[in-house]
Amino acid sequence: MKATQRKDSLRLDETDRRILRAMQADARLTTAELADRVGLSTTPCWNRLKRLEKQGYIDGYVALLNQEKLGLPETVIIEITLDRHDEEVLERFGELLAGLPEVIEAYLTTGDYDYLVKVAVESTAGYERFLREKLYRIPGIRHSRSSFALRCLKKLTSIQV
Structure with missing residues (x-):
């Protein structure tokens, strides 16, 4: 891990971590749903989420596909x-x-x-x-x-x- 990455991870507070955990569990949450889950109002939650994306904590959002259903078991x-x-x-x-x-x-x-x-x-x-x-x-x-x-x-x- 690079020194700058370690510094960034030290800057995460518990609210940032709650946001990241909630997004890992369900990346389809609306901003209002996410804000409710982490105990923030909508605008501060959206600002934090955008900052986490910009700083590279969130690489992207994906759908997890079922390998077996796709014929590749x-x-x-x-x-x-x-x-x-x-x-x-x-x-x-x-x-x-x-x-x-x-x-x-x-x-x-x-x-x-x-x-x-x-x-x-x-x-x-x-x-x-x-x-x-x-x-x-x-x-x-x-x-x-x-x-x-x-x-x-x-x-x-x-x-x-």
Whole structure:
């Protein structure tokens, strides 16, 4: 965490934290509903929310989609090692990986593998197609290891504030 980020987080008071918690629980709240939940009148609540957005505490607002209803019930975790680790290779691989629609999360990591990737597919056959037709066509992969998730035990869409 950067020093400026630490300073900003120290400037959050309890009301700011209540606003952030309420928005994490339901980002569709109207300003009046949000103000009521956090104990403010509408205008000060709106001003605080806009400040939190402007300062970068809120990255955006999204709808959480149901993976299974969309026909993509299988989650696969892939660990990937690259042949080389120069900046150009890492940047190009990251760009191409992020462009694959099956990829729902991807992290450049430390340790035995370079990337940890989470994909959503419709089946084992769909995963094989993803590997052969998309992932393995990205140059630079030395090794990969895959694990199918059997069940999600915990899934957070936010962090505690």
